[in-house]
Amino acid sequence: MLTISKPFTFATTLKCSNCNREYSLLSVNTFAPCCGQPLVVVYDTSSGLLKTDFQYRQKNMWRYSEMLPVIKEENIISLGEGMTPILPLIKLGNRFGFSDLSMKDESFNPTLSFKARGISVAVSKAKEFKIEQCIIPTAGNAGGALAAYCAKANIKCTVVMPRHTPAIFKQECELYGAELLLVDGLINDCAKKIEELNKNKKYFDVSTLKEPYRLEGKKTMGYEIAEQYNWELPDVIIYPAGGGTGLIGIWKAFNEMKKMGWLSGPLPKMIAVQSKNCAPLLHAFKDPVNWKKNFTPMPTIANGLAVPYPFGMNMMLKVLKESNGTVIAVDDKEIISGVKEIAKTEGLLISPEGAATWKALLDLRSRNKIDLSEKILLLNTGSGYKYPDNLN
Ligand SMILES: Cc1ncc(COP(=O)(O)O)c(C=O)c1O
Ligand SMILES: [Zn+2]
Missing domain, CATH: 3.40.50.1100 (Rossmann fold)
Incomplete structure (x- = not known):
């Protein structure tokens, strides 16, 4: 049963992600003309919304409607997206010694992706x-x-x-x-x-981050992760980043929840994963000024990661820095072997993008950058059923 307190949204304004200049929520906006950077939605985080308010709400992402920017409920176009499961990867975890390894499986969404x-x-x-x-x-x-x-x-x-x-x-x-x-x-x-x-x-x-609202939908992954982990977040989140909306959105959600007093303690390290064929974030992480110089993007079987010049680059770098995270690139052969390994071990046919997170975890582990006892969450962003041409 849906019980929503009024008003329907606590969104107050849009602001430039670079200089904080404000723009009206009531007019059609794209990105911030002041700095040529994405616009983000700002909410009133002091209006008394409680984390216990969600208990009896609908099991989809619109349960967080106060923290979403739609003004009138009748305008919502929903196919039941969100509230995807967090599945413990017990067999894979046991095999490699990870004591708390799970995957949020976004292939449960309509059209089979996040x-x-x-x-x-x-x-x-x-x-x-x-x-x-x-x-x-x-x-x-x-x-x-x-x-x-x-x-x-x-x-x-x-x-x-x-x-x-x-x-x-x-x-x-x-x-x-x-x-x-x-x-x-x-x-x-x-x-x-x-x-x-x-x-x-x-x-x-509707290009990634060239309008302000896709980010808000992606942000709901962060709200769900907090709720599904009973408000005690994982230590590490590993996420396949292309345009970066998911990475930026999850981090935005955590910060909003922190402001509302729903989360305590340190936030997770955010680890971005890319394909070695197209890893602009890795290049920019190493050399933010000259990264485009020796960068030749190529296609990858993880199609969603082939985003050579992401508009949200500055925002992604900020998430990695603020969360004490990093970025890792995985090659396409490894990604295919990851898809097959997870399918054969856990019975999940996930997207190549999602499988890249598993290989990135093994890479982190091999370099002792992650502890076996850490609470680890992998994000599978799509379904392997859509990529038969890529997985032979
Ligand atoms: C399955 C999948 N994973 C990850 C991504 C990257 O998404 P984001 O824009 O959140 O970085 C995409 C984008 O197309 C995708 O389709
Ligand atoms: Zn600006």
Whole structure:
């Protein structure tokens, strides 16, 4: 039974993630023109929301509606996203000696990935603003999610995707009634195509962090992790980062909860994982000024990690720094072996992106950067069932 205290949202304003300049929540915004950086939603964290308020609420991410930016409940476009399980990886843990190893399995979401969360909020806000046409550059999962939620919202949808993406990602867009455009190259080439197509601002561009609301949906992973761990967070969270919304969103959630007094003690170390074929965050972590100089991005079988120039780079670096975390790159062969190992041991056919977190953990362990007794959470962001072409 849903029991929501009023008002429906505690969101107060938007602010530039770089200089804190404020922008209105009531108008359609993209990113902050002052600094050319993402906008973030700010909430009133002093309005008395309690962590015990959620006990009897619906089992999806809209249980946290006060900390989401939709103003009118009737505008919510939901397919039941969120409240995905945290599964203990007991066999894998035992085999390698980890005493508390779990995986939050985001493949339980609609359209089989965590992208459903961000897109649910973005499309709900698009409906609130009476937007009629959305466009998205995607490595695959976000496009499928946007196509599905736009279908439900009666919003026209155009998806621009690299041609080499596995077939199912293309088919689902068309089955949901979206227009699909294929581009030779990676997601940054799709973004260029969108710039060309959108000169007259016909479409609302739902690119990662170029509108403020997908981040809010992704943030709910952080709220769920806290609630599911009974408000005692893991020591380490390992997350496959492409555009970075999940990493940034989880960290935003933890900080909001800290402000509301729901969490005590240190926050988890946030470990980002990328593919060796495309690891801009690793390059920038090592050399924030000159990282683009010797950087040649290539495709990877973990399609969602092939984001060569993430718009949220500064925000990702800030999360790693604030959480005392790091970034690790894993090669594609290792990623495939990770998918197979987890399938054969735990009975979970997870995405290559998710499997990369497991291999990153083994890498950390081999360098003694993680203790066997630490409470470790891996994020599986999608389903292995969508990548048969990549997993042979
Ligand atoms: C399965 C999967 N994992 C991870 C990512 C990276 O997402 P983020 O933008 O949160 O870094 C993507 C993005 O396409 C994805 O599809
Ligand atoms: Zn600014």
